[in-house]
Every structure is written in structure tokens, then in C-alpha cells.
Amino acid sequence: MTQPLRLGIAGLGTVGAGVVKIIRQKAALLETRCGRPVVISAVSARNKGKDRGVNLTSYAWEDNPVALAQRDDVDVFVELMGGSDGPAKAATEAAIAAGKDVVTANKALLAHHGQTLAETAEAAGRVIRFEAAVAGGIPVIKTLIEGLAGNEITRVMGVMNGSCNYILTRMEDAGLTYQEVFDEANALGYLEADPNLDVGGVDAGHKLALLATIAFGTKVDFNAVELEGIGCITIEDIRQAADMGYKIKLLGVSQMTGRGLEQRMSPCLVPATSPLGQLDGGTNMVVLEGDEVGQIVLRGAGAGMGPTASAVLGDICDIARGLRIPTFGQPAANLAVAPAAVAATPAPYYLRMTLQDRPGALAKVTKALGEAGISIHRMRQYDHDAENAPVLIVTHKTSRRDLDAALAAMTNLDDIQGTPVALRIESV
Amino acid sequence: MTQPLRLGIAGLGTVGAGVVKIIRQKAALLETRCGRPVVISAVSARNKGKDRGVNLTSYAWEDNPVALAQRDDVDVFVELMGGSDGPAKAATEAAIAAGKDVVTANKALLAHHGQTLAETAEAAGRVIRFEAAVAGGIPVIKTLIEGLAGNEITRVMGVMNGSCNYILTRMEDAGLTYQEVFDEANALGYLEADPNLDVGGVDAGHKLALLATIAFGTKVDFNAVELEGIGCITIEDIRQAADMGYKIKLLGVSQMTGRGLEQRMSPCLVPATSPLGQLDGGTNMVVLEGDEVGQIVLRGAGAGMGPTASAVLGDICDIARGLRIPTFGQPAANLAVAPAAVAATPAPYYLRMTLQDRPGALAKVTKALGEAGISIHRMRQYDHDAENAPVLIVTHKTSRRDLDAALAAMTNLDDIQGTPVALRIESV
Structure with missing residues (x-):
């Protein structure tokens, strides 16, 4: 165990360059903690000439x-390129075939x-670790696979x-519309090149699929994730939710x-006083519930060079x-195939709709709910002009x-303008 | 690795009995996750005849x-007896000498x-793990030693x-005095037999000393922990703190x-809006700050059968x-000896005192502060009767x-009644 661990790092963007920097700066600390040196043998990226603020000549x-x-x-292939297919996938497969362990930050690759990859790696006696891919x-990932190994996990949020x-x-803070903040965030470079990965819930859905696999011992099934983005949320929803003691989160x-x-x-209402x-802001939170441990809440930075490199x-x-x-905490080949339970767990819902202001409109809505067996917990009509209520x-x-x-x-119904917004109220 | 891992469990109180129960109920799950059976060979406790709600006959x-x-x-000695000395210490030493690994929930044993124990275990090639001893x-412990291994830890709270x-x-919630709630908690069995272990901060101090050792690579030094209990806190302090946007926590x-x-x-003021x-209530929280990861917050149950057994x-x-x-994440023999920095980091302080209501009393207090080079950020005199202010x-x-x-x-000063209360305002 005193042999150095030799890394090959593929991808030298923000995170890759950060990892190289830490390994250079903290060589002694890492050797003390690991009981052996951690060294970089080789690196790879698209553009060799680019200045990344870190010395790569050695x-x-x-x-x-x-x-x-x-x-x-190279003993460990560190994949920091990104992308669910293409070079990231080819190189990861090649690494496993060549008998290397793999560390990756690539949620899309693993979700798809x-x-x-896990089955192939395990057949070859190699490990894949992917802490940076989620939150x-x-x-x-470590908490779920290792720290809570004595629990049946009952829910992950x-x-x-x-x-x-x-x-x-x-x-909420600035009283701006979704579109205004979206444009602002996009201009600041906060969003992926394809913003739907963020606001459509795809990126977070990748992460959820990986957590579900570990938590419930089921095969990775990203396609079964019910995805709903935040584009439907208005400032009015946020205010009404706040007024009832809730916050809206993409949960x-x-x-x-x-x-x-x-x-x-999907966007959900959660109690404003809950963690x-x-x-x-941009912080992430994961809530893990186990039959023995109860509820464990983890909070921290979900992105950025330092946190991801950490x-x-x-x-x-x-x-x-x-x-x-094993990649997911138990042999991948034996993971269960679970049917997708779409919308299985009942919950109260928040509904917002705009009615034509004419007699009987509201009656028709409540009738539709009643005929579906849904009872109303509270209702309010507010702020209405002559035309629309x-x-x-x-519920x-x-x-x-x-x-x-x-x-x-x-x-x-003619009486409803546009599509009603329906948001789940999650009990947390 | 398909050999069973064989446990000897010493101590069959709430936690010990819980561990036995889980191992019986979740044998298949644990074997799937660990890749080998986890079995109990033998148990030990003071009273063989006691009904613990779990079948021990096998x-x-x-x-x-x-x-x-x-x-x-026995491959692993599981120490759930408690106590910093006596049988827990003797049996743990015996286990290491006999070539066993050790799992313990005993913060007092490890703090002292x-x-x-870690040096002895490492010299013998054995591991000691103690997740249940802290929070x-x-x-x-896992998060700090393993998950954040790439960080210089800057602060642990x-x-x-x-x-x-x-x-x-x-x-705060019931508007009761410290003594009233103390008596209530004691009657409900919430406090240790020696309540000073709880309210004097000793128990939490044990935990802090263990976290500090891991975080900063220093030898365990519980005696260097500055301990201050919560007995000085009045409902008035809690209310005044709340009024300024703070909560009081034993931090x-x-x-x-x-x-x-x-x-x-010690009891500190922290911003009411911070995690x-x-x-x-009885929940625990640990805040870990690293130079790369920033701030990680972990929240969950700090006691009880299920959480501790987990x-x-x-x-x-x-x-x-x-x-x-290694027990503390790096070889124990090489841990640094750090001088105890008593009260090293400056902070604002909350001071509460009762003055005789006579001319010049307040001036004397502010003079004492001024002569010590301390400037005042805000001051209020409130609620006063004829005698006392x-x-x-x-500050x-x-x-x-x-x-x-x-x-x-x-x-x-004659003008001050009793001892002023001084509480640090911690920036979190």
C-alpha cells in the first residue's frame, strides 16, 4: 500500500484543473491521509495549448x-469530461477494459x-466511484452506501x-418573473448550454436516478424519472405558497x-420552516430517510470548482x-428491476387557475374535482379584474x-383560461 | 471476503439490543451490501437473565x-458498554491485544x-471505528475522514x-426557567445519571475533541477543551437574543x-436564520468547513436506539x-501536539448584567469595557424596577x-449585582 496511486485525468475544465491543483498543493497531506502518495501520471483535454492556471509540464x-x-x-482513470456518450463513455469503457479503476463526476454518463458500466467494472474487479456526480x-453517495448501510432506506429527497x-x-427575493430571472441567470453563465438540463429537471433527474439505485437496490432507470421543470412557476405561485407557509422547490x-x-x-411545495x-440560493440539500436512523439532512455547495474537486x-x-x-453499494448484476410507480404516493396539491369571471365557472371546477373524488382543503379567489379571476x-x-x-x-371547460398549474405539497 | 464477519457484542442496553435486532432482521440485506454474512458469535452484559426483547439463545x-x-x-469486538474506564477500557485493550478490530460508541473512552488505544491498534494492524460516538x-466521522479527505479543514462546529x-x-417555547426545564428533562430521563455530563458540556466536549483530532491532525486532547455549560442561561437571555435575531445554542x-x-x-449566540x-429540539447538527468544499452541514438524530445502532x-x-x-484518518503515532489556544479567536460578545439603579453605575461598566479596549456595538437597559436595572x-x-x-x-464594582453573563456571538 505504499506504492503511489497513479492517476490519469481526462478533462481539464474548471473541475479538472482544480483537481490537479489540489493534488499538487496537498501532496503531503494526501500522502499522510492515504498512507501512500497520490500522483498524476498523465492528463488529457481537447486543447493542449490553453492556459489553465496550473503547471502541467510534469x-x-x-x-x-x-x-x-x-x-x-495509470491506476485510476479520472473522468471529468462530461457528456453521456462520446469520448467520456468510450474512455471509461476503455479504462475498465484495461483494468483501471474509475472516478467520475459525470451524472449523465452514469444515469444513461x-x-x-457498473456490471462491466465489477466483472473485471474494478471500482467506479462518482461522489462528484450528485450534489x-x-x-x-458515501453516506448512502456506507454510512447508512444498516438501514432500509425509506425515502430519498x-x-x-x-x-x-x-x-x-x-x-421571490426580487419579485421578478421566471423569464426575467432565467434570462439573468443565463447571461451570468449559471445555466447549462442547453438550459433544459437545468430548468427542465434533467440534470437533477440524473442525480435522483443514481440515488434511487443505491437507496432501493434497483437497476439505474433514468427513463422512469417523472420530470417536470420549473418553467410553469410564477411569482404569484411563490407568493401564494409563502402566504400559506410554503416554499416552492424543484424537489x-x-x-x-x-x-x-x-x-x-418536480416543483413541489414544502413547509417554509423545514430544512x-x-x-x-444555489445550495444543495439531500434528505435521506432510513428505518433506523430516521431523517438525515445534508447541505452544501452543489457545484463549483472547489466543492466538486473535493x-x-x-x-x-x-x-x-x-x-x-461495488459502484452502487451491492453487485450491479443483482440489482432488482422495479416497475416504475408513476404518481403512486398520494399527496395534497396546490392548484392555480384563471377563471372567466362569469356565473357558475367556479362551480364547474369544484364539480370536476368532486367527480374525481378530490376534496378541497382551502380555496381562495383573489385580486381579480373584470375579466379574469x-x-x-x-386539495x-x-x-x-x-x-x-x-x-x-x-x-x-370554456371557463378556464390556459392550463391550470398543479404542484404537489410534499410532506417533509 | 466471503467468510462471515463474526462479532462479539459487549453491552446489551438499548443500543446493544438494537444492534442485535438489526443484524437478525437484516441478515440478507447486510450480506448483499457487504458481500459476506455478518454474524454474531457471542454477547456479554451484566445481567444474563434480563429480557431485552431479542432472542439471544443462538x-x-x-x-x-x-x-x-x-x-x-470473534473478528470484531463491538463495545457498547460505555464508561471511560473500567470494563469498557479493559475489554477494548484485550480485543486489540487479541488481534480483533473494534467498533465502539464510547465517546468518553475515546476522549480520554x-x-x-489508536496507537496500540495501529501497531497491531487493527482498526477502531467509532461513528456512533459522535452525533x-x-x-x-466518515464524512470528515473520508468524504472530505481532499480538504484542509478550517473549522468544525x-x-x-x-x-x-x-x-x-x-x-424558549414554553417560557420556562432553566431550572424548571432541567427538572422536567431529568424526570423524563433525558439526562445522564450525572447531569453535568449533559448540561455542563462534558459529553459534547468529548465529541468535539474527537472531531478536532480528525479535522486538524492533532493528538486527542480533551483536557484542552474549554467547557462552559448552559446553567447560566436565563429565559431573558433567550428572549433578548431572539429579539436581536439570534438563538442560543450549546455550540x-x-x-x-x-x-x-x-x-x-459553550453557549453561543448564532443567527436565528442559520442552519x-x-x-x-433534540436534533444534532455538525458543520464542517473545508478550504475546497466550503461549508457542509449535517443534521440528524444524535441519540436513540435506531440512530445509534445505524x-x-x-x-x-x-x-x-x-x-x-487509521482510527483518526492518519497514523495516530504521528498526530501533532498542538498547544491549546484558549480563547484565541476574537468575536463579538453578548453581555447581560444587573446594575443597581443609581447614578454613574452604567458609566463604570462602560469605562471598564473601554479600558479593556472593548467598544460597544449596542446597549439597552430594560424592564427595570426601582432597585435593579x-x-x-x-460588544x-x-x-x-x-x-x-x-x-x-x-x-x-458595587454597582453590579451577581456575575455578568457573557456569551460569544459565533459567526456561522
């Missing part, structure tokens, strides 16, 4: 990450191909896209139900210290199926 | 925990003897005694300063999975040394 350079992954002087600097939480917080929730595995990523409700280094140190655990309804607990039936019935 | 019984620790059919079900946090929360803080290692366990300020099981699973890391002062940042000089000067 490392071999590979233009091709696949060649990097196959080098004899993690099942196959940035928060060691949630998380606010895992800092950009969305920033947008929702900023709308991922996964739990095992009698009908299968539920994986939802999730109190989470402002997570990558944690994985590297684990491997250096000899930790060898905004109406807000909070008692209902299944999403019944709610969808009611919403479908409402859509046929 | 395990060998040892009256003497030392004999249990030395059994050939952890340095020696109950929260995997903070924690509310780690649920009983104290319960008392302070209950005083542990450790950080490395230019003058050495600071370890403080620490929002922590009500932590013990996490350690057992780690050993079953082959994780072998309660005065509240918030600007000052060293505790200067503050103590000012307090000493005040003590000599």
Missing part, C-alpha cells in the same frame, strides 16, 4: 482520452450507462440543481411503493486507501391519477 | 467482556484514552448534545489558529467490506482575554 499529455485510460502508468461537494433553486429564490423524491419505484423530479424550505478527491483517497465497494385551491390528499382526471375534465 | 454468552473480546470466533446517527438543545428550545467550535488549537464548548439557529452498523459494514483506515450590551469583536479583563474589573 505530466504526460494524451490528446485522446482513450489512450490516457489505457496507459500502463451506469448500469452497464457536488456533499458526500451523499433532494434539491440538487443549484441553478433552479437560485432562480426560485431570486424570483426530487424517490421511494419504494407497493406499486414499484417512484422517482419524481428544505429554508434552503435559499468530492473527486474523496473518491481518489478512498481508492488510495483500499476501499473497494385567479383561483387557488389546495386534500389525492392520487396524481385522480388529479389528472380532474385536470383533464377542467381543460374542456 | 449466541455464546460471556459474563466477562474481556473474555468475549478474546474469543477465537483514544490516543493510546449519533449522523455519519460525521456542532450542536452535539440533544438534551441541552432540548432544554434551550423548551425554555462546540474547533479551529486551528496561529496560537494553536482552539476547542470550545444552526434553526435547529430545534452508526454502529455502518462501522461494522465498513469493516466487513474491507475498509481499513438589567443591562444588555453587545464589537474582542478577544476573550480582553473581555475577561473587563469582566474582572466589573466584578469589583
